[in-house]
Amino acid sequence: DAGVTQSPTHLIKTRGQQVTLRCSPKSGHDTVSWYQQALGQGPQFIFQYYEEEERQRGNFPDRFSGHQFPNYSSELNVNALLLGDSALYLCASSSTGGNEQFFGPGTRLTVL
Amino acid sequence: QKEVEQDPGPLSVPEGAIVSLNCTYSNSAFQYFMWYRQYSRKGPELLMYTYSSGNKEDGRFTAQVDKSSKYISLFIRDSQPSDSATYLCAMSLARDDKIIFGKGTRLHILP
Numbered sequence: 001d002a003g004v005t006q007s008p009t010h011l012i013k014t015r016g017q018q019v020t021l022r023c024s025p026k027s028g029h030d031t032v033s034w035y036q037q038a039l040g041q042g043p044q045f046i047f048q049y050y051e052e053e054e055r056q057r058g059n060f061p062d063r064f065s066g067h068q069f070p071n072y073s074s075e076l077n078v079n080a081l082l083l084g085d086s087a088l089y090l091c092a093s094s095s096t097g098g099n100e101q102f103f104g105p106g107t108r109l110t111v112l
Numbered sequence: 113q114k115e116v117e118q119d120p121g122p123l124s125v126p127e128g129a130i131v132s133l134n135c136t137y138s139n140s141a142f143q144y145f146m147w148y149r150q151y152s153r154k155g156p157e158l159l160m161y162t163y164s165s166g167n168k169e170d171g172r173f174t175a176q177v178d179k180s181s182k183y184i185s186l187f188i189r190d191s192q193p194s195d196s197a198t199y200l201c202a203m204s205l206a207r208d209d210k211i212i213f214g215k216g217t218r219l220h221i222l223p
Contacts, residue, residue: 004155031208040120042200042213043156056210090155094208099144099163101211103155 002027004093004104012110013081021076021107025093031055032074033101034066035090043090049074050096078109086111115139118201118214126222131188135201135214138182142203142212145177147186150198150216159199160186191221 005024013019025032031050035043045058049068068074072093078085088108092101118135125131133147144163148156160175162168162184168175174187184203188195198216 033210035211040215042116042118042202042215043211045210045212048208048210050208058210088153092211097207099207100146100158100161101208102158103148105155108153 004091004102006089006091006104006107008107009105010108010110012112014112015081015083017081017111018077018079019081019109021078021089021091021109023074023076023091023093023104025072025074025091026102029093029095029098029102030072031094031096032068032072033092033094034074034076035092035103036060037088037090037106039087046076081111083111085109115212116201116203116214119217120215122218122220124220124222125191127191127193129191129221131191131195131219131221132185133188133199133201133217133219134183134185136181136183137203137212139205139212140179140182141205143206144204144209145175145184146202146204146211147173147175148200148202148213150200152197156200193221193223195219196221 033048034046037043048056088106094101147160165179176185200216201214
C-alpha cells in the first residue's frame with residue numbers, strides 16, 4: 001500500500017502565477033482533505049472533498065479551489081499567488097465513517 | 113483565544129526520560145483527539161487517536177483526554193533520540209470532520 005502520495009514535492013512560483021497540486025489517496029479511501037502548513041505553525045484546514053463535491057471549507061479565499069476525480073484523487077488550485085501562500089500543502093485521506101485521516105508527505109510551495 | 117493552545121517549545125530532555133506534552137482547547141464540542149508526529153519537512157504521522165475522555169496506551173505512548181478540563185496529554189516513556197520531532201495535538205468535532213491542530217511542540221531527545 002503506497003499510502004497517500006502527493007506531487008510535485010517542491011514547487012517555486014512567482015507572485016500572480018497559478019499552481020496545481022495533486023494528491024492520490026490511500027487505497028480504499030474516498031475522502032480527501034487539504035491543509036496548509038506555514039513554517040512553525042500547525043496545519044490549517046482548506047477544504048474537504050467527498051463524492052467529487054466540496055463538503056467542507058475552511059477560512060480560505062476563493063483563490064483556493066479544488067477538484068476530486070472519480071478515482072478519488074484530488075487537485076488543489078491556487079490562483080493569483082501571494083508571497084503569503086508559501087507553505088507546505090498537505091493532503092489527507094480517510095474513508096467514509098472512518099476515524100483517522102492519513103497525511104501525505106506534502107508539497108512545499110515557495111512564492112517569490 | 114485560539115481554539116487549540118500548545119506550547120511550541122523547544123523541549124529538550126535526556127534519553128530515557130519520560131516526556132509529557134499537552135494541549136488545552138476552548139471548544140467543549142470536540143469529541144475526537146489525536147496526536148501526530150512530524151519530522152522535519154515531512155507530513156504528519158498519526159500516533160494516537162482517542163474518542164472522548166479517557167486514556168489510551170500504545171507501546172511507549174500514552175494519550176490522556178480530560179474533557180472536563182479541556183486538556184489533553186501525550187506521555188512518551190523511555191524516550192529515544194529517534195523521538196526527536198514536532199508533536200502536533202489535534203481534534204475534531206466528528207469523524208471525517210476537519211481537524212484543528214495546535215502549533216506543535218518541538219521535542220529534542222539528547223543522547
